[in-house]
Amino acid sequence: MVFEFVAELWIWDARRADSWTFVSLPVDASEEIRDVAAGPRRGFGSLRVRATLGASTWQTSVFPDNSRGCYVLPVKRAVREAEGLRPGESATVTVELIDL
Numbered sequence: 001m002v003f004e005f006v007a008e009l010w011i012w013d014a015r016r017a018d019s020w021t022f023v024s025l026p027v028d029a030s031e032e033i034r035d036v037a038a039g040p041r042r043g044f045g046s047l048r049v050r051a052t053l054g055a056s057t058w059q060t061s062v063f064p065d066n067s068r069g070c071y072v073l074p075v076k077r078a079v080r081e082a083e084g085l086r087p088g089e090s091a092t093v094t095v096e097l098i099d100l
Contacts, residue, residue, distance in 0.1 A: 001036065002096045003029040009075060009087045021080060022072040023093055025062065030070035033062075033097065048099040049073070053091050054083040062095065 007023035025033070037047055046061035056079045062071040073095060075085075085091055 001033070002094060004092065004094045005029065006090055006092050008090045009080070009085055011087045019077075019087075021075050021077075021087055023075060023091070024065070024068055025071045025073065025095065027070050029095075030064075033071060034064075037097075047071075047097055050096045050098050051075075052094040053079055053085075056082050059098070 003025065005026050007025070009021050009023055012020040012022060033047065045064045048059065048061050050057065050059050051073055053075065058076065058079060060074055060076070062073050064070075065072045073093065080086070083091065
């Protein structure tokens, strides 16, 4: 499954000092992922993905965020710096599930 979307980068409030930065997957994509990924999952309900943002591609996991009602994707500092992005800015993101 592959999803492409535009999303704003945001900082996780609980870890603001560490500047954990994420994008939220669209709710409809998150619902589709929940439907196909039903059953026991790894830690925190995470799913492994291949993510692409601009010219940067990396492997990580998406995590369900009950407060937002969607999955969230961490965007590591190296990617943000390579792409010249800061929290509050938007980017086109592609997420491919790789462990279903």
